[in-house]
Amino acid sequence: MAMVCLTDFEEYAKEHLSKATWDYYAAGADECCTRDDNLLAFKRIRLRPRILRDVSVCDTRTTVQGTEISFPVGIAPTAFHCLAWHEGEVATARATEAVNTCYITSTYSTCSVEEIVAAAPGGYRWFQLYVYRNRKVSEQIVHRVEALGYQALVLTVDVPYTGKRRNDIRNQFKLPPHLRVKNFDGVFEENAGPEEYGVPANTLDPSISWKDIYWLQSLTRLPIIIKGILTKEDAELAVEHGVQGIIVSNHGGRQLDGDPATIDALSEIVDTVQGRIEVYLDGGIRTGSDVLKALALGAKCVFIGRPAVWGLAYKGEEGVREVLQILNDEFRLCMALAGECRRPVGVITAAPFQRHPVPWFFTLHFNFFKA
Numbered sequence: 001m002a003m004v005c006l007t008d009f010e011e012y013a014k015e016h017l018s019k020a021t022w023d024y025y026a027a028g029a030d031e032c033c034t035r036d037d038n039l040l041a042f043k044r045i046r047l048r049p050r051i052l053r054d055v056s057v058c059d060t061r062t063t064v065q066g067t068e069i070s071f072p073v074g075i076a077p078t079a080f081h082c083l084a085w086h087e088g089e090v091a092t093a094r095a096t097e098a099v100n101t102c103y104i105t106s107t108y109s110t111c112s113v114e115e116i117v118a119a120a121p122g123g124y125r126w127f128q129l130y131v132y133r134n135r136k137v138s139e140q141i142v143h144r145v146e147a148l149g150y151q152a153l154v155l156t157v158d159v160p161y162t163g164k165r166r167n168d169i170r171n172q173f174k175l176p177p178h179l180r181v182k183n184f185d186g187v188f189e190e191n192a193g194p195e196e197y198g199v200p201a202n203t204l205d206p207s208i209s210w211k212d213i214y215w216l217q218s219l220t221r222l223p224i225i226i227k228g229i230l231t232k233e234d235a236e237l238a239v240e241h242g243v244q245g246i247i248v249s250n251h252g253g254r255q256l257d258g259d260p261a262t263i264d265a266l267s268e269i270v271d272t273v274q275g276r277i278e279v280y281l282d283g284g285i286r287t288g289s290d291v292l293k294a295l296a297l298g299a300k301c302v303f304i305g306r307p308a309v310w311g312l313a314y315k316g317e318e319g320v321r322e323v324l325q326i327l328n329d330e331f332r333l334c335m336a337l338a339g340e341c342r343r344p345v346g347v348i349t350a351a352p353f354q355r356h357p358v359p360w361f362f363t364l365h366f367n368f369f370k371a
């Protein structure tokens, strides 16, 4: 079967993964309104193409936190890659190293951070972090990933409690006995009570607040990026607390059902931040034109969650590479067709489609090229 677009990988994964695994990856919270709106919102936006602008040379490179990557799409943190492919996160790391983009490793990996780094020593990686009731657990992992050469910490802030994912409850989802959250080997007591997604339940600290950003800053010299911001108020607080980046994210619709689609939340955050720190987005990116729209609305880079897992389910490292390559090719083509292929970078705009009787155009400059 020829794999032409990301939904081909989705279909393959749905057909070949066990039902419980597929349901776990696909899940949204409650009625999945936010999960689904992440995709639909992109389809409500139209681009304003410019013409006769010599698109014969195209350069998709960008920088994130000062490091160059081949195109403005990285891998969002997703848990349990060994459920999709036996090599798990090691395969994801190799694929992102080959493509030269950013891989955000989930805390809940089924390979350890040491195995991931050893498999792709030249890869560009950030580490996704949660804050635990036992702060020592967070402290130890921060020191571990810093020593291993991870280049930033991504603090996920939208999980004070886990969202209600109905199919996981129906399926009584559990990691199979041969898999575990390897980063926590020996960390939590054995038989520490009921388990939730591979770790003892209630280990995350729901009392975390803005002051804990200072605590995290005191532990590390790595840049801190907050993942899970959806409002201008929190974007402003993030800047005031001295973090280096924001990922506009609703956790792929897996947490609060009723959150806005991330692409709909992006503009108010970009407007508030005013370029003081980098703003990224994840949620619902499935085509090159989605990438272009997010960039036109001010994101510096976007990240894909589920599509990477579908790539893994298809062919491990090769599958993830194919997913990234298809997105890169589509993005490059969209750029050219929109008249936005050369430096110096001009202006392209994205507009919500038919939402207003008189079209109301965003006018934001592309900001993903480094001169």
Ligand SMILES: Cc1cc2nc3c(=O)[nH]c(=O)nc-3n(C[C@H](O)[C@H](O)[C@H](O)COP(=O)(O)O)c2cc1C
Residues within 6 Å of the ligand: 024, 025, 026, 038, 076, 077, 078, 079, 106, 107, 108, 128, 156, 227, 249, 250, 251, 252, 253, 254, 282, 283, 284, 285, 303, 304, 305, 306, 307
């Ligand atoms: C199966 C799955 C597991 C995830 N695990 C994590 C995680 O461990 N940490 C985290 O911060 N976000 C996690 N996320 C959220 C993703 O980082 C990301 O926000 C989301 O998947 C983006 O939406 P998309 O899947 O539509 O691309 C997970 C998402 C999925 C689908």
